[in-house]
Amino acid sequence: MKTQKRIGILTSGGDCPGLNAVIRAVVSHATLTYDWEVIGIPYATQGLLEQKAIALSRHGLDLRGIDPLLSMGGTILGSINKGNTLEHADEIIASYQALALDALIAVGGDGSLSILNDLACRGNWQLVAVPKTIDNDVALTERSIGFDTAVNTITDALNRLTFTAASHDRVMIVEVMGRSTGHLALHAGIAGGADVILLPEIPYSIQGVCRTLAELRDRWAHKFAIVVVAEGAKTTNEVLSCDPALPSLTPQCGIGQYIAEQISRYSTMPIDTRVSVLGHIQRGGIPSALDRLVATTFGKAAVDLVAQGQLRQMVAWQNGRVVAVPLAEVLAHSPLPVDPNGYLVKTAQALGIYVGDVLA
């Protein structure tokens, strides 16, 4: 039996490919299967604060029947990863009632979901969460929307850099995103054939990096190399990853530039380095087939959770299936770090890739 509901959907945190695909799935399933009304809240908590609502319909953005949402990057609803949410918490909580919502589907990463979960607990909202983030650091799910596309983007960049590196016998240092975790660096580094992968979870030493580069050259006549460094990587000495005392670096300098300086300083042989900071290119592009699939199945499952009254749950990808997990448990274990003794790190080491100084 159908029960008329009015549900909201918002996207929060850094944008990523696949957000529009999840919006499409939620709107399709909620309207076609359940005959509910779906409204989009623009700019996450900012839109809630301002009580903004956009009516969403299954073919609302079509042009001559062509549906752009499945393959469009970014989010048509807009997103924020900063703001005055805490200051205006009471007003935001009240907006849920003012907008006459029966439930809210929040698509976000660990930061946003934690904020929204607090608001939901205080306001007794009917909240269902969908994990998205290129960082893949949301716990209890093997996949978050956007990660696969970002890994593909980085891997493509590594392929391109490999041939120019080889042509000039250079060491290419590629700085990638990930905040406090190294999932992006590790996955793309392995897939893109990196020689060195530096992660926040496994401290590195510059001696270890230089030793690897020397061995490549001396033992294998391999005169070029690819170094992938996560933006949050740390040294074994716990020193700041970016040394403001170095003349060419500003306090906000990237770790990629810092590693290049360190290689030049500590390597016993002359090494020509170049640094590429992939930046927000990693958040752009059309979603991969896998991200579209994950987004679509997550969107469908989130609507079903609302229908079943299973609230404060997050949809999750586990063992090739979509399941529901308690949001509080997810947040207690997020951001999820790379396991330094996990199979991916062991695979990288088995192939001779330097991944920092892992303690046995």
Ligand SMILES: Nc1ncnc2c1ncn2[C@@H]1O[C@H](COP(=O)(O)OP(=O)(O)OP(=O)(O)O)[C@@H](O)[C@H]1O
């Ligand atoms: N809706 C929001 N309102 C205000 N601040 C936010 C909001 N969403 C995120 N932030 C801030 O940004 C921080 C980092 O969020 P973060 O970017 O990690 O978002 P996320 O949801 O985890 O997604 P992602 O990690 O993919 O960007 C949060 O801890 C919080 O301080």
Ligand SMILES: O=P(O)(O)OC[C@H]1O[C@](O)(CO)[C@@H](O)[C@@H]1O
């Ligand atoms: O949009 P901003 O504020 O530049 O955020 C950048 C951060 O967001 C992410 O892209 C996703 O969390 C991180 O990998 C990166 O550190």
Ligand SMILES: [Mg+2]
């Ligand atoms: Mg996050």
